[in-house]
Amino acid sequence: MIFKRLSLIAMLTALCLVSLGAYVRLSDAGLGCPDWPGCYGALTVPQSVDAIAQAQTVYPHAPVEAGKAWKEMAHRYVAAVLGLMVLALFILGWKNKSSIRTSPWVTTGLAGLIVFQALLGMWTVTLLLKPVVVSAHLLGGMSTLAILVWIAHRHWGTQIGRHMIPASYYWLIRVALLVLFAQIFLGGWTSTNYAALACTDFPTCHGQWLPAMDFKDAFHLHRELGESADGGNLTLASLTAIQWTHRIGAVITLIYLGFMAVNGLKYGQLKTLSIALLCVLLAQISLGIANLLLHLPLVLAVGHNFGAALLVVIVVLLNSKITAQSR
Template sequence: MTAITLTPPIGRRAALAALSAHLLVALIALVGIGGATRVMEAGLACPDWPLCYGSLLPGRQMNLQVFLEWFHRLDAFVVGMGLLVQAALSTWWRRELPRAVPWLSGLALLLVAVQGGLGALTVTLLLPFSVVTAHLVTALLLVALLSACTQVLLEPSTSAKPPQASRFSLDRLWPGLVGVVALLALGQCLLGGLMATQWAAGRCLSSGEGCGWLFAHRLGARPVAAAVLVTAAWGLWRWQAERVLAALAALAVIAQVALGVMSLRLTLAVPAVTVAHQLMAAFLVAVLAAWFSRSLLEPVRLEVSRG
């Protein structure tokens, strides 16, 4: 069997990994703040863009709704500047980094620019559901991309290639299976976003309108949750290096389903539960994207190394 030497990320790569991880946390928080802004109907609390009431800090107009919209923009600006720094550093240090990092960082910077433009359109066009949905979709894609980039940076380097699995073994199919599950979960999140931006759940519960979106979201939740749980169970049993991510995925999808059921039983009357449901969706996307990256990049698999 080929000998493999693992070394943890050091120096510039470790610094960039720390930056990427912090930006990922800030981005997930940004999705949660965006959810709170929508639930509290604060999307137009600042009537202009990029300023708020013509100033950087609207002190006189400040209330909960204005604060949510203002802080949402502030967090987005910080994340955007951080991604700009990450893209610049990953390009400058590209010889010391995995080949994928500069490309992932550059794509993340492009997406955050698109995200900023969509954010401006949500205000100037008075919250059209298509733009609001695209805004949320871009945010979740950013979460997935940055999570994958972080995982690539954190992956230990190797001095030799790991043993190759047989052509038709599960070792070759496994990354694709994890990727399919991640795409299914992302699709379910996007369906939930479409439902939320049209206020379909609230309209269905109050007047019986828009129930088709709610039914579709609930119908899709069961097979997607089952797919995540089955894949997580298989990962916990077979792949030692992926057990933490598999466990996190299982816990996240269970929490997500529980929050969804709770929000409906409370008839969306508790904003904290509804916001937590969206926040957990972003966390689940981040975990699955990291898991997919690990399944592609993990240099030593328990079963292969025994072979």
């Protein structure tokens, strides 16, 4: 079935896109193109002398940096391909609603999410990397990945149903998605506010367990990048609050997902996924600490984002695994 194969390809594309988006953001290429959806008014990055001159005339305050622009456009090209795949899944879902293993309303919701993601991508550029927009774009990308993983697993994987595990463990897996996405938001908020190195020591922060922090400005959602709620510069105390909260979230996530994974080892059909969750979870925590101590090298920072995407994949697989097929 075309729908089945396409769901798997789209899932893998979304996983690549999330990592590519992290690479673009972390290499400061998010504004590599000052407009959207093109780049300096064209579908490709200006290359010739005349094209660059024309681009600088139209956008005098945005010097052409070909390297950054190509990174941004590569991200947009892959996003466009994924968008076409989701459109195809939407059409095929309704056309074959009697034979697919998910409700066509799932693909409808996914299509709507893709449209909203495109708008967030545009606002990311036009609103000059406003933290709440960039963080929402990250959550939207992870949500897109999660839905595609669900669709793919319903067609490629097997389910055991909730009756095979205790109710307490069933709900532990369900709530894990909320815990994980809350931590992804904190990680995205840390990255988009450039607060990843607000504390450069570990496990303390500025040599203290409870450093001076300003939570009011740190989590004010409607401010501009680098600004406080009243328009002033964001202080070190605010950046510290963001970083410190992300650390606390990491501890909570480690304990919660770790406990869930260890308990999952008792159930044969969940054992492989539980082992994978433990491995990725430990790798993710190690990458987070390494990013801090090594001052955020690009390869480790992108790897940390990829690790978060893998955690989403595994937790969604567990949720699909315990949900019996309805047809």
